């Protein structure tokens with residue numbers, strides 16, 4: 069995995085950010101809209117000088133699609149006035165199809181505007197981006213690509229104040245090229261257009277959010293900044309996740325096409341739809357944050373609303389892209405795809421992690437019995453001691469622990485990649501997940517005794533851990549815990565009650581947060597202990613949940629714990645919890661169930677009939693499942709981003725954002741797909757519609773445990789926008 073830009077890409081993006089900030093400042097955007105039909109000729113010539121218009125012309129100096137996306141993103145941030153994406157692609161097509169040299173030269177320098185029609189000539193009048201100022205338009209007509217020069221387009225008043233024009237291109241223009249290759253080149257160009265326009269929308273949506281975040285910090289109502297109201301901050305946090313996802317999605321689409329991945333044919337329509345709906349929601353939310361001023365023409369935010377909505381609508385209903393994506397994903401429809409060049413960035417877990425995941429897969433395929441598979445359960449209820457020990461012996465449990473503690477010395481990516489395999493094979497990972505974060509904390513903060521006696525036994529799979537954070541009266545406010553620990557000679561005595569101590573009925577010890585200084589402020593008087601659960605003072609009572617999961621209420625009375633089982637400094641609970649929660653957060657536990665929900669829906673749709681044909685052939689069904697598949701892809705992207713930034717030591721909002729988006733998207737889709745396949749989903753089972761019944765119930769817990777969505781929204785609002793604390 070590598071999600072960082074190369075040095076050259078960073079320079080390119082920085083240069084264009086500065087360029088658009090000065091050459092497409094909002095006064096210029098407004099002037100172009102008011103006086104020149106939304107086209108800025110001076111900007112256009114400068115874009116020519118910068119080489120932007122010629123950047124996709126194949127040849128030695130040609131840039132890849134990814135670099136063009138970086139430029140489109142920056143253009144979107146500043147709402148650059150002119151059909152930039154179309155012109156970049158028209159210049160490329162002209163060069164690819166042997167167009168007139170003089171026109172290519174003029175198009176490259178910005179002395180002429182050449183654009184392209186997004187629909188085939190036969191549709192009749194169509195809205196052509198840039199049509200009102202174009203010197204030439206490229207249009208597809210069957211196998212012919214035509215060049216239309218006598219243009220009588222005129223910009224009518226339009227939402228985005230752009231130089232678009234309705235033009236009838238049927239039977240117009242000279243034939244530039246005419247064969248299957250020409251058609252394929254044009255169609256591949258349209259796929260590029262979707263990706264570049266997605267990048268443009270990502271830039272516009274993110275910039276609109278920045279403006280809203282700044283305004284929320286300054287604007288006061290009821291005697292305080294509106295940013296302090298969660299009703300303002302939280303929806304912005306959701307939009308930050310959506311727009312970060314949209315920005316990742318176009319980047320992923322380039323990488324997926326470049327490497328011919330399994331979703332390559334569907335990647336452009338997926339990225340386009342995602343960016344269209346995300347930016348449309350984001351600009352609305354940004355505008356709403358400005359209250360009445362958001363509607364006043366003097367405020368720039370309304371420009372973003374109009375331009376972003378116009379970009380999303382220029383191709384037609386953005387949801388049509390989902391149907392296209394669905395046909396390409398599940399009905400074997402093929403697509404002409406562009407030559408992208410090497411994007412540099414790479415998604416996925418990376419080679420070392422994938423190799424470890426493969427070893428895990430082979431182990432499961434060898435070791436999992438039919439009986440295990442028949443009784444598999446997603447929660448602690450599926451824990452199998454025999455399997456756990458065998459995995460421990462094979463050092464497959466905790467790859468990111470140092471070798472001396474029974475790990476492999478790999479990074480978190482190996483754990484993450486392997487957990488996807490656990491998920492695929494139906495092996496519960498609850499105990500691995502919890503024991504992994506406890507073990508890491510013990511290695512970091514534990515005494516020599518704990519490192520000698522506990523960590524190796526965890527690594528060998530002989531024992532597992534559970535978490536004792538939540539209490540009956542403190543969940544989100546975890547540091548309000550009342551469970552007490554008082555010093556007694558060299559030991560500590562624990563008294564209190566914990567709630568939701570999942571796995572306590574199987575675990576050797578609880579990683580437990582207790583109050584050690586009742587007089588200190590809430591966050592400063594807490595300490596973490598390892599509390600053995602076989603102590604006679606411990607009682608464990610089962611609590612059964614809606615999603616078929618056993619968890620526990622645990623009671624502690626006079627439980628004696630040696631000081632060597634204290635983890636971290638006395639009253640240093642905040643530090644230890646911060647470390648442990650860094651490992652817990654990230655949302656990786658939800659991408660797998662989300663993917664299974666999509667796969668189950670596809671399985672159902674291939675078998676069930678709707679309106680006299682297979683459900684999978686029904687566009688409405690394809691649209692719904694493709695939307696879920698796209699959101700699932702975005703969940704993966706945000707998750708990979710969180711993992712990547714963690715390896716770079718720069719994880720700020722990334723973990724909470726991934727958890728927030730991944731769980732909320734899972735919940736949304738699990739319910740939607742449950743309804744799509746109803747009433748078959750009323751019955752319980754392991755496949756198709758029946759599995760969706762389970763996914764729907766399971767999804768409900770994912771927005772609660774590991775920190776609720778509200779807590780994560782607050783964290784994202786603070787880290788992403790710099791908004792004040794609202795908890």
Ligand SMILES: Cc1cc2nc3c(=O)[nH]c(=O)nc-3n(C[C@H](O)[C@H](O)[C@H](O)COP(=O)(O)OP(=O)(O)OC[C@H]3O[C@@H](n4cnc5c(N)ncnc54)[C@H](O)[C@@H]3O)c2cc1C
Nearest residue numbers: 535536537538542543544568569570773774775776778795
């Ligand atoms: C199945 C399951 C397993 C679990 N396993 C474990 C475990 O192993 N160990 C463990 O320690 N815990 C565990 N938990 C507990 C889990 O972490 C908590 O349920 C969670 O943190 C929320 O706490 P709460 O349930 O007390 O809800 P509360 O904190 O009371 O929240 C109730 C509602 O108020 C909202 N809210 C609370 N504070 C704020 C705020 N400041 N701003 C806005 N909204 C707010 C919440 O988002 C939520 O919607 C588990 C929970 C479940 C359901």
